[in-house]
Amino acid sequence: MDPVSHSRAEGLLLLLAALAIAVLCAIVTLTVVSRWFDWLLIPDEVLLVRELMVAVILLPLAAVTARRLHIAVTLFTGRIAGRCRRQLARLGGAVGLLFVGLLLWAGIRNLAGAVATGEYHDGEMQLPVFVAQAVYVLGLGACCLRLVVQLVRPEADRDDPGPGP
Amino acid sequence: MNPLLFTGGAMGAVLLLLALRVPIAFALGLGASGGLFLYYAAAGGGFDRLAGLTPTLSLLGSVPFEFIHDYPMSMIPLFIGLGHVAHHAGITPELFHALRIWFARVPGGLAMASIVGCGGFSAVSGSSVACASAMGRITVPEMLRYRYDPGLATGAVAAGGTLGSLIPPSLLFVIYAIFTEQSVRALFLAGILPGLLSLAGYLLTTLIWVKRRPQAAPRSDERPTRREKWRALSGIWPATLLFGVIIGGIYGGWFTPTEAAAVSLALAILIGLARRRLDWHSLLESLRETALQTTTIFVIAIGAKLFVVLVSLTQVAPLLLDALQSAGVSMVTVLVAVVLLYLLLGMFLDSIGILVLTLPFTVPLVQGYGLDLVWFGVVVIKLLEIGLITPPVGLNVFVVKSVAPASVSLETVFRGVGWFLILDFVVLALILLFPQLSLLLPRLE
Amino acid sequence: PPAEGRTLLFADFGANRGPRAAALQWFADELRRRSNGSLELRFHWGGTLLGANAMLQGVADGVADLGSITAFSWPRTLRGYNIGDLPIDDADIWVGMRAMYELATTHPELVAEFERAGVAYVTNYSTGPIQLICTRGLGGLADLQGTRLRGSGPYAQILAGLGARVQRMSQPDVYQALASGLLDCNQNYYYGMLAYRQYEVAAHVLELDWGQNLAFGIVMSRRTRASLSAEEQRMLAGVGSDFIDHFAQQMLAADAEARSAMSAGIGRARITVAKLPAAEQVQLQVAGDRYVGRWLAEATADGRDGAGILAAYRQHLAGYTRERDAEGYPWTR
Numbered sequence: 001m002d003p004v005s006h007s008r009a010e011g012l013l014l015l016l017a018a019l020a021i022a023v024l025c026a027i028v029t030l031t032v033v034s035r036w037f038d039w040l041l042i043p044d045e046v047l048l049v050r051e052l053m054v055a056v057i058l059l060p061l062a063a064v065t066a067r068r069l070h071i072a073v074t075l076f077t078g079r080i081a082g083r084c085r086r087q088l089a090r091l092g093g094a095v096g097l098l099f100v101g102l103l104l105w106a107g108i109r110n111l112a113g114a115v116a117t118g119e120y121h122d123g124e125m126q127l128p129v130f131v132a133q134a135v136y137v138l139g140l141g142a143c144c145l146r147l148v149v150q151l152v153r154p155e156a157d158r159d160d161p162g163p164g165p
Numbered sequence: 166m167n168p169l170l171f172t173g174g175a176m177g178a179v180l181l182l183l184a185l186r187v188p189i190a191f192a193l194g195l196g197a198s199g200g201l202f203l204y205y206a207a208a209g210g211g212f213d214r215l216a217g218l219t220p221t222l223s224l225l226g227s228v229p230f231e232f233i234h235d236y237p238m239s240m241i242p243l244f245i246g247l248g249h250v251a252h253h254a255g256i257t258p259e260l261f262h263a264l265r266i267w268f269a270r271v272p273g274g275l276a277m278a279s280i281v282g283c284g285g286f287s288a289v290s291g292s293s294v295a296c297a298s299a300m301g302r303i304t305v306p307e308m309l310r311y312r313y314d315p316g317l318a319t320g321a322v323a324a325g326g327t328l329g330s331l332i333p334p335s336l337l338f339v340i341y342a343i344f345t346e347q348s349v350r351a352l353f354l355a356g357i358l359p360g361l362l363s364l365a366g367y368l369l370t371t372l373i374w375v376k377r378r379p380q381a382a383p384r385s386d387e388r389p390t391r392r393e394k395w396r397a398l399s400g401i402w403p404a405t406l407l408f409g410v411i412i413g414g415i416y417g418g419w420f421t422p423t424e425a426a427a428v429s430l431a432l433a434i435l436i437g438l439a440r441r442r443l444d445w446h447s448l449l450e451s452l453r454e455t456a457l458q459t460t461t462i463f464v465i466a467i468g469a470k471l472f473v474v475l476v477s478l479t480q481v482a483p484l485l486l487d488a489l490q491s492a493g494v495s496m497v498t499v500l501v502a503v504v505l506l507y508l509l510l511g512m513f514l515d516s517i518g519i520l521v522l523t524l525p526f527t528v529p530l531v532q533g534y535g536l537d538l539v540w541f542g543v544v545v546i547k548l549l550e551i552g553l554i555t556p557p558v559g560l561n562v563f564v565v566k567s568v569a570p571a572s573v574s575l576e577t578v579f580r581g582v583g584w585f586l587i588l589d590f591v592v593l594a595l596i597l598l599f600p601q602l603s604l605l606l607p608r609l610e
Numbered sequence: 611p612p613a614e615g616r617t618l619l620f621a622d623f624g625a626n627r628g629p630r631a632a633a634l635q636w637f638a639d640e641l642r643r644r645s646n647g648s649l650e651l652r653f654h655w656g657g658t659l660l661g662a663n664a665m666l667q668g669v670a671d672g673v674a675d676l677g678s679i680t681a682f683s684w685p686r687t688l689r690g691y692n693i694g695d696l697p698i699d700d701a702d703i704w705v706g707m708r709a710m711y712e713l714a715t716t717h718p719e720l721v722a723e724f725e726r727a728g729v730a731y732v733t734n735y736s737t738g739p740i741q742l743i744c745t746r747g748l749g750g751l752a753d754l755q756g757t758r759l760r761g762s763g764p765y766a767q768i769l770a771g772l773g774a775r776v777q778r779m780s781q782p783d784v785y786q787a788l789a790s791g792l793l794d795c796n797q798n799y800y801y802g803m804l805a806y807r808q809y810e811v812a813a814h815v816l817e818l819d820w821g822q823n824l825a826f827g828i829v830m831s832r833r834t835r836a837s838l839s840a841e842e843q844r845m846l847a848g849v850g851s852d853f854i855d856h857f858a859q860q861m862l863a864a865d866a867e868a869r870s871a872m873s874a875g876i877g878r879a880r881i882t883v884a885k886l887p888a889a890e891q892v893q894l895q896v897a898g899d900r901y902v903g904r905w906l907a908e909a910t911a912d913g914r915d916g917a918g919i920l921a922a923y924r925q926h927l928a929g930y931t932r933e934r935d936a937e938g939y940p941w942t943r
């Protein structure tokens with residue numbers, strides 16, 4: 001198990017993303033199989049896959065951040081340890097919070113627009129646009145919370161997992 | 166104000182943040198966001214914060230979302246998942262058990278088997294990143310278990326993965342073909358020999374590496390009997406079946422590459438469950454690992470995508486080429502300039518972004534000198550493949566790093582890839598000097 | 611506004627090639643010429659700035675000053691304008707484009723629709739009439755039974771109703787799918803078959819000459835529009851209107867050129883063309899009426915005057931058909 005773990009809520013989001021991969025795989029596989037038998041089982045297959053991709057990529061974002069799995073260049077700071085290293089980790093977290101916070105702001109703006117217009121995706125299911133936008137905002141929001149926790153309570157999880165280079 | 170300043174400034178800020186250990190995704194993303202804001206705020210002549218904010222937020226909302234809200238992109242989690250499931254289901258450990266026994270007497274045998282495996286995988290995958298992630302997941306832990314040098318183990322797969330776009334099928338060739346109105350089939354055929362040449366080059370690199378430093382790839386002291394060899398071979402049927410289904414499926418017309426990714430993942434799960442090597446718990450665990458790894462890769466790609474928008478907006482590519490053209494003269498100079506441009510962009514940006522940005526300018530230039538566009542396509546794709554393993558932003562290196570154990574640092578992978586990069590430049594020179602390498606197969610048709 | 615050179619950003623999701631890209635260059639040249647260099651366009655092709663699905667919001671937000679939109683991405687926001695994608699009897703490129711342009715610039719509901727979305731309508735494109743390119747020869751609609759066909763929009767649904775097994779796929783993927791036998795047929799336009807080199811892997815065209823996608827045009831940021839002088843706005847409207855004639859002429863030529871080039875043979879590849887019998891063309895139109903009815907119901911549910919928009923559109927179509935029959939196309943007069 002990783003030295004730094006995620007909360008139960010983040011674990012649930014990760015589980016949902018894992019299940020989304022399974023569902024995505026099942027949808028595409030069933031489409032292939034149903035084609036051989038000349039059925040058309042799943043309407044809007046391409047759209048469903050695109051919608052699921054949002055869950056697959058955004059929902060684990062908080063867990064990835066909690067486990068400190070984001071890839072960084074450690075070439076110039078490999079020898080630095082202790083307090084200084086913790087300050088660098090906080091800088092990384094602050095830059096992350098700024099960027100992910102901006103993404104969240106933009107996501108909420110789009111979500112509000114999708115709800116206001118009631119727009120949907122052209123297709124048989126007429127799936128509302130806000131669904132994927134809401135998942136997107138949920139993933140970014142959870143990630144922002146985690147980044148805030150890491151900044152405010154750096155002692156809550158260890159500052160650096162695993163041995164350095 | 167000169168728009169080049171925005172990109173230059175953003176690029177400098179990104180490099181500084183990277184050096185200070187800020188995660189790559191965050192550094193690229195914030196650098197691009199800052200550049201975009203300044204560009205739009207200054208667009209009216211003065212500096213208008215409000216005029217800068219709305220377009221920047223709009224792009225931050227649409228670019229990442231549209232990037233992931235995409236059907237062919239699903240190939241990446243599916244092929245990553247295939248690697249994890251095949252591992253948990255014992256399919257790849259058995260394959261490597263067989264390869265280990267058959268290659269027991271060959272120096273660096275496992276690294277060579279990994280490279281050959283990458284070549285095989287490339288024939289079923291349209292994307293280099295999917296290639297590196299699936300094969301990396303399969304082979305890196307095995308090589309480390311046999312005490313291979315981590316640099317060799319990860320470098321071989323990161324470099325081997327770049328065969329994905331050169332050996333058909335290839336998403337990049339299709340995009341190039343459409344931009345340049347060349348034949349997709351001709352481009353696919355043109356990629357084959359340079360792809361095989363690259364593969365041979367990687368094998369040669371491994372051989373030289375192991376000859377110079379034998380401890381990098383400890384030889385097995387096993388002396389497998391003929392009977393053991395054949396028994397080991399019987400364990401590779403699931404891997405062979407998956408391979409056959411993907412190849413036969415795509416070329417036999419049963420499904421597209423994206424569908425092949427899903428079908429092979431579903432099949433791997435079924436094989437694992439049927440042979441009782443996979444239970445629900447380990448299945449869920451492999452899907453969780455897949456999700457974590459997919460997200461780690463995509464956040465970086467999102468940052469890179471935002472940077473592409475900034476580069477496009479500030480017209481860096483045409484301005485650079487303009488400068489080269491007005492100063493430049495001979496065909497060789499222009500070609501060298503183009504190669505350098507692709508190498509430079511490849512250090513920072515993603516392949517599709519570079520293609521879309523540069524082709525409108527490089528193709529007319531190259532065409533003006535009467536060069537063959539099929540050949541130039543192979544050159545460009547090879548350059549983009551090199552960009553996948555050059556620092557600081559080498560997507561294949563990140564992918565392999567994310568599948569390797571935490572003890573392997575990013576620098577170790579870049580160091581390992583360095584040796585393969587040398588051979589990549591030799592192959593690139595051969596492709597440039599001998600256009601027949603690319604044009605032989607398309608002309609036979 | 612300053613008289614000396616203002617550069618407007620134009621975002622396009624497509625590649626900088628083919629008849630549409632050439633026509634956009636004409637648009638930029640005309641704008642520069644008629645404004646004496648005070649208005650320039652700078653293009654961002656290939657979705658590098660805004661992709662097809664981000665275009666409407668992106669232009670409204672000022673990411674680009676102008677952009678090309680495909681309205682099927684916003685079935686509800688642009689409900690009225692989406693009438694252009696319905697299988698209505700409007701297969702003539704010039705007639706269809708003129709009718710659509712007039713509808714979008716004069717019908718109050720369409721004008722309001724664009725205004726609510728934060729953009730202003732500039733001018734229209736067309737994809738041209740739809741044909742089928744197949745790996746084996748089809749004689750008529752009866753031969754569609756069981757063919758694996760890539761299609762899009764209501765046209766694909768109608769073809770499915772006639773027995774085709776319809777698949778969704780993006781146009782760049784079609785080449786391999788036709789080559790590998792995954793697909794038998796593809797819904798496309800003549801110049802599209804040429805651009806995507808589909809004639810290399812499928813040698814038979816069934817000429818449907820059916821419908822065209824017309825909910826496809828150029829919009830402008832309302833903020834940018836407001837910042838232009840009244841004179842500049844008038845000039846822009848003029849270029850937009852002239853663009854219809856120019857584009858229609860270019861498209862008709864490109865389609866005819868592509869058809870004859872592929873029929874004559876390119877390299878070793880050569881297509882044979884079969885025309886859909888006239889009676890079956892009527893059959894296609896009748897099958898399309900269902901989708902017109904569905905749009906009407908949805909428009910009404912959204913509180914639009916669907917019947918009024920449809921009647922106005924049909925009236926414009928009839929008017930321009932009469933004009934073409936009486937005087938010919940504008941460039942032949």
Ligand code: NA
Binds near residue numbers: 290292330
């Ligand atoms: Na490939």
Ligand code: NA
Binds near residue numbers: 513554557558559
């Ligand atoms: Na790179």
